[in-house]
Amino acid sequence: MRCVMKTLVVCAAVALVCAPLPARADGYFSPWAGVNFGNTQAEGHRTFGVSAGAMGAGVFGGEFDFGYSPDFFGEKTLDNHALTAMANLIVGIPIGGTRGAGLRPYVTGGVGLIRTKLGPSDSNDAGFDLGGGVMGYFSDHVGLRGDLRFMRNFKDLDFNNLDLNVNGPFHFWRGSIGLVLR
Numbered sequence: 001m002r003c004v005m006k007t008l009v010v011c012a013a014v015a016l017v018c019a020p021l022p023a024r025a026d027g028y029f030s031p032w033a034g035v036n037f038g039n040t041q042a043e044g045h046r047t048f049g050v051s052a053g054a055m056g057a058g059v060f061g062g063e064f065d066f067g068y069s070p071d072f073f074g075e076k077t078l079d080n081h082a083l084t085a086m087a088n089l090i091v092g093i094p095i096g097g098t099r100g101a102g103l104r105p106y107v108t109g110g111v112g113l114i115r116t117k118l119g120p121s122d123s124n125d126a127g128f129d130l131g132g133g134v135m136g137y138f139s140d141h142v143g144l145r146g147d148l149r150f151m152r153n154f155k156d157l158d159f160n161n162l163d164l165n166v167n168g169p170f171h172f173w174r175g176s177i178g179l180v181l182r
Contacts, residue, residue: 026061026098027054028135030145032178036069036082038150039172045072047082047174051147053090058098063088063108065129065149067174078119082172084151086112086129099140107132114153114170125153125170135180145180148173 033048046069053063065086072082088110096102114127131149138144152171 026056026058026094026182028052028180028182030135030178030180032145032147032176034147034174034176036072036172036174039170043074045069045074047176049084049176051145051178053088055090055092055094055098055104058094059091061090061092063090063110065110065112072116073118075118080118081116083115084112084127084129085115086110086127088129092135096137100137101139102137104135104137105132106135108149114151116170125155127151127153131174137180137182141182143180143182145178147176147178149176 028051030051031049032051033046036045036047037043047067049065049067051063051065053061055061065084065088067082067084069082071080073080088108090106090108092104092106094102094104109128109130111126111128114125116123116125129149129151131147133145133147135145136143150171150173155170
């Protein structure tokens with residue numbers, strides 16, 4: 001009897017773990033590659049990274065975006081790069097639904113870290129990004145994503161006088177394209 005009880009408990013646990021659950025969020029993972037522009041230091045330099053997020057109810061969600069730009073400042077003789085890590089809110093409207101082929105134009109923005117290194121000096125600054133793009137799906141799980149974002153650090157922003165000049169000391173644009181898996 002004891003062996004039968006153990007077997008029933010193990011079977012119930014396996015059935016509970018393996019049981020399908022209804023989808024509550026439309027999650028995605030997107031490795032990407034692109035270029036930086038809009039800043040003479042970063043003009044045309046390559047960048048790559050990954051974005052991952054989820055959209056609740058198909059419209060509103062959150063996203064983490066990580067980007068790395070080797071030779072950001074163009075100096076081949078000096079060790080230099082830029083790294084961004086941003087936590088974003090994302091709003092997108094699924095055209096064609098959240099399953100199968102379809103499009104999802106979106107806007108996104110958030111805050112995080114902008115780390116730069118040029119030779120022996122490096123800087124870790126709080127920053128923000130604003131942007132948008134479109135995710136296009138060919139099937140339930142695979143598609144392409146095009147994205148354009150503006151990145152800027154918070155240095156020298158004057159919040160008391162509402163001077164949010166986007167052309168501050170360190171800023172750039174990033175255009176990217178990538179695979180998107182949901």
